[in-house]
Amino acid sequence: MMTAACGMQMIASLTPFPEILIIGRIITAVFSPLSDAALILYLQEISPSSLRGTMSSLFSTGYAVMCLFGMLLGHEDVLGHSLTVLLFVPIIPGVISTVILLLMPETPKFLMISSSIAQLSSSLLMVLLTFACVTSTSIVDKLPRRLMLLTAGSSCMLSLSAFVIAAEFGFRYIAVAAVFVFVFSYGVGVGPVAWFISPELVPLQYRSAMFCMCYAVHSMLVVLTNFATVPLIGVSS
Secondary structure (H helix, E strand, O other): OHHHHHHHHHHHHHOOOHHHHHHHHHHHHHHHHHHHHHHHHHHHHHOOHHHHHHHHHHHHHHHHHHHHHHHHHOOOOOOOOOHHHHHHOOHHHHHHHHHHHHHOOOOHHHHHOOOOHHHHHHHHHHHHHHHHHHHHHHHOOOOOHHHHHHHHHHHHHHHHHHHHHHHHHOOHHHHHHHHHHHHHHHHHHHHHHHHHHHHHOOOHHHHHHHHHHHHHHHHHHHHHHHHHHHHHHHHHO
């Protein structure tokens, strides 16, 4: 889908129909996070425990290199003078990677899942998160930001505490319910509000700097938690 979206954007640059470009960008925005998550999970699941951190870091390294490569190609002296050629460049590695993906086997963890309960639970969590985000969009301008953040944050902390206690004493269904409550609370309040509440607290001329600072802290915490989760699970078990 990412390769097809790149092809649509290239075709749009040759036609007077900007709608094709918009559709291509929408498809890219939808499938790009899915591709990132799938790649990180694949690297983690195929690697042994001793190399899991190194393999996981390859994603960030490749992402940074491709961002730099894209900036260089977008320079006016390189390919910046031709939007069509610039949009065609991602199609080449996209086609090659698609062919390689067809030859890649599934991960051992996926093959060990013999029941559909895990897949069903994961799908239900994604549906619940989507519903929570839609709910947040409809109420975010009707409720105070502070109330939403405190309420949703407290609910997240309580549900996490309930999950830890239930998992420790073997109450599986209570633990699952706590996870669903956490996902819903995060999607309604903490997730959406945290992105824009900080820029709203500063004057207009400082909003971009504040948002960039918050995003930098967010990215740093994501990296730290991704690297720390697997070792902590190993220690706790």
